[in-house]
Amino acid sequence: MNDEQDRTALRPATRVATAGRRKEWTQGIVNPPVWRASTILFDDVAHLRASTRRPNDGLYYGRRGTPTQWSLADALTEMEPGAEGTMLYPSGVAAIAGVLLAVLEPGDELLMVDSAYEPSRAFCDNVLKKIGVTTIYYDPAIGAGIADLCTDRTKAIFLESPGSLTFEVQDVPAIVAVAKARGIATIIDNTWATPLLLPAIGMGVDISILACTKYIVGHSDVMMGSATANAAWFDRIRRTAHSLGQCVSADDAYLASRGLRTLSVRLRQHEESALKIARWFEGRPEVARVLHPALPSCPGHDLWRRDFRGASGLFSIVMQGGDDKARSALIDGLALFGIGYSWGGYESLALPVDPSPVRSATKWQAEGPAIRFHIGLEDPDDLIADLEAGLARYA
Numbered sequence: 001m002n003d004e005q006d007r008t009a010l011r012p013a014t015r016v017a018t019a020g021r022r023k024e025w026t027q028g029i030v031n032p033p034v035w036r037a038s039t040i041l042f043d044d045v046a047h048l049r050a051s052t053r054r055p056n057d058g059l060y061y062g063r064r065g066t067p068t069q070w071s072l073a074d075a076l077t078e079m080e081p082g083a084e085g086t087m088l089y090p091s092g093v094a095a096i097a098g099v100l101l102a103v104l105e106p107g108d109e110l111l112m113v114d115s116a117y118e119p120s121r122a123f124c125d126n127v128l129k130k131i132g133v134t135t136i137y138y139d140p141a142i143g144a145g146i147a148d149l150c151t152d153r154t155k156a157i158f159l160e161s162p163g164s165l166t167f168e169v170q171d172v173p174a175i176v177a178v179a180k181a182r183g184i185a186t187i188i189d190n191t192w193a194t195p196l197l198l199p200a201i202g203m204g205v206d207i208s209i210l211a212c213t214k215y216i217v218g219h220s221d222v223m224m225g226s227a228t229a230n231a232a233w234f235d236r237i238r239r240t241a242h243s244l245g246q247c248v249s250a251d252d253a254y255l256a257s258r259g260l261r262t263l264s265v266r267l268r269q270h271e272e273s274a275l276k277i278a279r280w281f282e283g284r285p286e287v288a289r290v291l292h293p294a295l296p297s298c299p300g301h302d303l304w305r306r307d308f309r310g311a312s313g314l315f316s317i318v319m320q321g322g323d324d325k326a327r328s329a330l331i332d333g334l335a336l337f338g339i340g341y342s343w344g345g346y347e348s349l350a351l352p353v354d355p356s357p358v359r360s361a362t363k364w365q366a367e368g369p370a371i372r373f374h375i376g377l378e379d380p381d382d383l384i385a386d387l388e389a390g391l392a393r394y395a
């Protein structure tokens with residue numbers, strides 16, 4: 001395989017299958033080996049000193065990685081055309097925290113989307129506040145109107161599109177344009193779409209965060225996060241990650257690389273099955289609303305059609321009346337849906353969610369309780385039969 005070819009013209013599925021497999025790291029085998037290390041031995045003192053002067057170039061110390069981690073980081077960078085580099089973290093929340101600590105300083109203001117993942121909000125309220133960073137939450141539908149919230153202290157705008165529990169799609173290009181005109185950094189949590197469905201850096205976002213725990217790993221057996229940044233921000237992200245001692249094990253990096261290779265085909269199946277089930281829910285009288293970006297009824301659907309290359313397998317429904325007891329009866333009796341946190345693996349999941357306590361800038365009103373579904377790789381007709389029985393229990 002010719003390492004030298006120009007890879008920028010390759011399509012996303014080809015990049016995902018081939019990226020990060022440099023011969024210097026694989027030595028000719030298909031997958032980079034698992035290089036486990038803490039101590040790295042040098043030939044002599046001169047070699048040690050030369051490596052210490054250039055710790056980002058080659059083997060140095062376990063915390064700085066080995067070809068196993070470098071291969072994964074290289075592949076994740078390639079997934080975001082226009083990106084400079086990627087840092088790896090032990091979880092998605094660690095990646096979010098590491099990026100925010102890299103970008104923000106005391107006295108700064110952060111604009112954080114109100115539909116963000118709850119632990120992202122918790123970091124702002126519990127940690128950033130303590131170091132003198134002010135977080136202002138904004139309506140996910142704000143678009144270019146975010147300009148009215150920007151002040152001379154605004155340092156960064158954090159996006160998550162679609163939102164974690166309620167799936168509003170944001171106008172990423174409009175917010176990026178406002179930010180760039182003011183020298184404000186943009187950060188996106190791109191876990192739901194991955195760069196395959198939303199090429200965030202190519203759209204002008206400065207830093208793209210993934211909870212690799214989800215679709216990148218794809219098998220519910222590794223916790224990992226990543227932050228991919230453009231040339232303006234990567235060095236700062238890398239320096240802060242090193243200062244925080246952030247690293248991942250070679251074994252987890254290997255499993256994440258292994259997951260990455262099938263991401264394209266898995267996402268297509270998640271999209272197809274989830275859309276079939278979301279449309280089925282739309283026809284059910286027990287369901288008031290289906291919050292799936294690919295459905296015209298979902299807030300921001302037109303933006304999804306304009307900016308996204310598809311949809312993944314996570315969406316929510318709002319029940320028509322009923323209560324938590326009825327919701328639990330629906331969920332508890334499901335045979336093919338696990339009940340658990342996380343998502344993005346091959347298995348289907350159902351999670352009772354209550355968005356209202358996790359909002360501050362916008363009011364969440366609903367006709368009844370909400371359930372977030374992750375649609376896995378099972379046959380969608382089996383899943384629908386299971387859900388049909390579940391709806392019959394919703395009394």
Ligand SMILES: Cc1ncc(COP(=O)(O)O)c(CNNC(=O)CNC(=O)c2ccccc2[N+](=O)[O-])c1O
Nearest residue numbers: 091092093094117118119189191211213224341342
């Ligand atoms: C969009 C997004 N971004 C980052 C992360 C964190 O990834 P990590 O789990 O690897 O740290 C995630 C993790 N997702 N996990 C879940 O959605 C499951 N629920 C939770 O983790 C959870 C935990 C405590 C409180 C609230 C929630 N929640 O989902 O809202 C994410 O969905």
